[in-house]
Structures are given as C-alpha cells and as structure tokens.
Amino acid sequence: xxxxxxxxxxxxxxxxxxxxxxxxxxxxxxxxxxxKRDDLTDVGLSxxxxxxxxxxxxxxxxxxxxxxxxxxxxxxxHGRLTAAAAVRCGMKCIxxxxxxxxxxxxxxxxxxxxxxxxxxxxxGDPEEAAKKVIAQYEAKGDKVYVIPTGGSNExxxxxxxxxxxxxxxxxxxxxxxxKYLVCGSGSQGTFGGLWLGAKYYGAPFEVLGxxxxxxxxxxxxxxxxxxxxxxxxxxxxVTAKGEEIRLFKGNREENYSGVAYNTPDPVxxxxxxxxxxxxxxxxxxxxxxKVFHGFVDMVxxxxxxxxxxxxxxxxxxxxxxxxxxxxxxxxEELWGEGSSHTI
Ligand SMILES: *Cc1c(COP(=O)(O)O)cnc(C)c1O
Numbered sequence: 001x002x003x004x005x006x007x008x009x010x011x012x013x014x015x016x017x018x019x020x021x022x023x024x025x026x027x028x029x030x031x032x033x034x035x036k037r038d039d040l041t042d043v044g045l046s047x048x049x050x051x052x053x054x055x056x057x058x059x060x061x062x063x064x065x066x067x068x069x070x071x072x073x074x075x076x077x078h079g080r081l082t083a084a085a086a087v088r089c090g091m092k093c094i095x096x097x098x099x100x101x102x103x104x105x106x107x108x109x110x111x112x113x114x115x116x117x118x119x120x121x122x123x124g125d126p127e128e129a130a131k132k133v134i135a136q137y138e139a140k141g142d143k144v145y146v147i148p149t150g151g152s153n154e155x156x157x158x159x160x161x162x163x164x165x166x167x168x169x170x171x172x173x174x175x176x177x178x179k180y181l182v183c184g185s186g187s188q189g190t191f192g193g194l195w196l197g198a199k200y201y202g203a204p205f206e207v208l209g210x211x212x213x214x215x216x217x218x219x220x221x222x223x224x225x226x227x228x229x230x231x232x233x234x235x236x237x238v239t240a241k242g243e244e245i246r247l248f249k250g251n252r253e254e255n256y257s258g259v260a261y262n263t264p265d266p267v268x269x270x271x272x273x274x275x276x277x278x279x280x281x282x283x284x285x286x287x288x289x290k291v292f293h294g295f296v297d298m299v300x301x302x303x304x305x306x307x308x309x310x311x312x313x314x315x316x317x318x319x320x321x322x323x324x325x326x327x328x329x330x331x332e333e334l335w336g337e338g339s340s341h342t343i
Contacts, residue, residue: 003234006158007058011085012041012050018170018311023278030299031309034178035281036167039288039316044084044115047077047316048190051159052151053085059155060091060145067092067137070147071126074099075262075286077317078150080108083117092142093117094133096126107323150187154230160193161230164201167311177204180304183313184291185209185247188218188226190315195245196227199238205311208303210294211249212287214257220245248294248303256294262286262320264329268293272321284317285326291315 017037025033041050060068068086072079072095079095086093095112101121105113112119122129134144147156171177181198185191191209198207211218221242231238250256258265268289275281275292283289295312298304320326 001234003158003161003236006055006155007062008054009057009061009085009089011043011054011057011088012046014041015166015170016040018167018174021279021281021312024275027274027278028296028299030304031307032176032178033299033309034176034311035279036181036311036313038163039314039318041316043088044081045111045316045319046081046084047318048160048313049078049081049151049316050085051163052156052189053081053147053159055155055158056145056147056151057085057089057091061089063143063145065091065143065145067094067142067144068147069094069096069130069134069144070151071096071098071130071149073097073262074102074121075108075320075323077108077287077319079117080111080115080319082147082151083112083115086117087115092137094137094144095119096130096133097121098126099123102324104324106327107319107321111319148187150189152187152189152192154233157189157193157196157226157230158234160190161197161200161234164194164197164203168201168203171204176309178309178311179205180208180308180310181205181313182208182210182291182295182298182304182310184212184287184315185218185223186212186287188223190313191247192223192226192230194313195223195240196230196236196238199240200231200236206246208298209245209247210291211247211257212290213261214249214255214259215261218247220247223247248298250294250297254293254297254301256290256297258290262325264326266329266333269330269333271296281314282318282321283314284320286320287317288315
C-alpha cells in the first residue's frame with residue numbers, strides 16, 4: 001500500500017500555523033524558536049489525534065462501520081477527539097476509560113458528554129471490557145471500528161508522516177531552516193510518524209522526542225521497530241536503528257516527565273506559566289507542559305546547540321487545565337492571599 005493511495009477523511013483545518021515565538025526567543029536566548037500549532041486543528045478543540053483520526057476514520061467508513069470505539073484514561077484527549085470525529089461523520093462513539101469513574105465531571109469528560117459519546121469505566125482489563133461492550137452494540141445491529149490507545153498504529157501515524165511535507169513547505173515559505181523539531185512521545189504515533197516522515201521526505205530538521213509518561217517510557221528500540229514496520233508496509237525504504245532515535249526524559253535536576261502520568265507538579269506548571277506569560281499560548285499539564293519543559297531545557301543546556309533554531313510541536317490537550325486535580329493545584333499557587341485585588 002502506498003502512502004498516497006490511503007483514504008483520508010477531512011476532519012481538521014490544515015496546514016496548522018507555524019509561528020515564531022519572539023518573546024520566548026528573547027527570554028531564553030538561542031537561535032529562533034518556533035511553534036507548530038497542532039492545537040489549532042479546529043474540530044472538538046483538537047490536538048494531535050485529529051491527523052491520525054483522518055486516516056483511521058476513513059478506514060472505519062470503508063469497512064462499513066457506524067461506531068468508533070477507543071481506549072484511554074478518564075481524561076483522554078484521544079477519546080475526546082474520537083468523539084468529535086464520530087460527530088462529524090455521523091457515527092456513534094464508545095470510550096472505554098481505565099480507572100474509577102470520577103465523581104466530578106471536569107475537563108474532557110464534560111466535552112465527551114456534550115458530544116454524546118458513550119462512556120464505560122473499567123478497573124479491569126480494558127480489552128475484556130471492550131469485547132463485552134462491542135457484543136452489546138453488535139446485537140443491536142451496530143458495526144464497531146476499534147481504534148487503539150492514542151490512535152498509534154501503522155495507519156494512524158500516517159497523519160504525522162504526512163505532516164512533514166506540510167511543515168517543510170511552511171519553512172520554505174517563511175525562508176527559515178530550523179534544525180530541530182521537538183515533540184512529545186506517548187503512544188508514539190506522533191514521534192514515530194514524524195521521525196519516519198523526516199527521513200523519507202529528506203527534511204532539514206531532526207525530530208527529537210520528549211518522554212511524557214515516566215512509568216512506561218517506550219524504548220528507542222521499540223520505536224525503531226515501529227518505524228521500520230511502517231516503512232516496510234508503505235515501501236518507504238527507511239531503516240531506523242535504536243541508537244538513532246533520540247528520546248529525552250531529562251535527569252534528576254530536570255526531569256521532564258514529572259512525577260507520574262497526569263499528576264500535577266510545580267515544575268510543569270511553571271513551564272505552562274512561562275509560555276502563557278511570553279506568548280499567550282496555553283499548554284496542558286499532562287503532556288505539552290512537560291514537553292515544553294524539555295524543549296526549554298534542551299535549549300538552555302545546549303542539547304539544541306546555541307544559535308540553532310528549533311520548532312516546538314504543540315499537540316493540544318488544553319481541556320486538562322480545567323480538570324479537578326490540576327485546577328486544585330493551580331488554585332493553591334495562583335489564588336492564595338494577595339494573588340488578586342478587590343477595590
Ligand atoms: C496523545 C497526546 C500526546 C502524545 O502523542 P502520541 O502520539 O501518543 O505519542 C501529546 N500531547 C497531547 C496533548 C496528547 O493528547
């Protein structure tokens with residue numbers, strides 16, 4: 001199967017903007033710093049999952065499915081965007097969410113409900129839960145298309161392979177040649193797709209990943225395998241070796257991925273505040289705040305060499321700012337005595 005033969009549903013608005021971060025560049029010094037705004041893909045307050053879903057939903061439709069099912073934590077952005085894609089395509093959406101049902105409906109859960117998604121919480125095996133739910137829907141005549149966590153299989157990642165020519169054209173148009181593109185690495189469809197796309201299309205930038213979840217960091221070797229599987233599947237002629245895959249998690253002093261997945265931490269919050277204060281662009285506390293911490297540290301510590309310009313990929317996730325746990329921690333920091341005035 002060739003890349004250009006793959007069907008694609010139209011869900012987002014592309015190209016997403018590529019912007020220079022003037023104030024941040026001044027503040028932390030270095031070469032010019034840019035931001036690629038995949039938080040502005042439009043539908044359902046999007047983010048990076050929409051590029052993947054364009055390919056996955058096209059396949060669901062081609063297979064005659066009327067329902068999308070996917071997995072995630074209760075605050076999954078991927079789940080929210082699967083619900084949004086289902087709305088746009090006139091399909092039903094089922095989300096299998098791992099963990100207890102929170103008492104308070106905040107962040108993405110509110111948006112999932114507003115879009116009419118069916119939510120199923122489980123503390124057991126999500127695959128088993130999905131099997132049961134699918135049987136119920138199929139008994140009613142629905143046909144369910146199953147999307148893996150994060151939309152990160154060989155098909156979903158094509159969305160990010162294909163972001164590379166979009167970004168190369170933007171750089172050319174702006175007359176700039178950044179040497180690095182920094183993105184988050186969770187389920188790795190984004191990083192894997194970009195890495196493969198950069199090699200296949202001969203991009204002038206190297207793709208660097210920042211690990212998001214300290215508990216389950218994907219290894220460079222498993223990432224290289226994923227890339228090689230895709231390269232073979234689409235006949236791209238690229239071979240990745242584990243030692244070429246550059247994933248960063250920081251060190252003891254600068255630990256980018258924080259304490260745990262989706263657990264509030266003050267360093268991530270400080271970096272969210274930094275970009276808000278310098279560029280009026282908002283990051284989220286679960287993913288992009290951590291990746292931006294990595295980006296800033298890579299600039300300051302010379303991993304991105306002095307004078308070289310670099311692009312930060314904003315992958316969305318903003319609704320997490322308004323989840324109960326994160327709001328409570330911001331509350332302590334920003335809403336204490338003397339933090340605002342009444343006259
Ligand atoms: C899912 C997600 C990521 C990670 O992308 P992967 O392709 O899973 O590695 C990064 N940022 C946000 C906001 C996300 O929702």
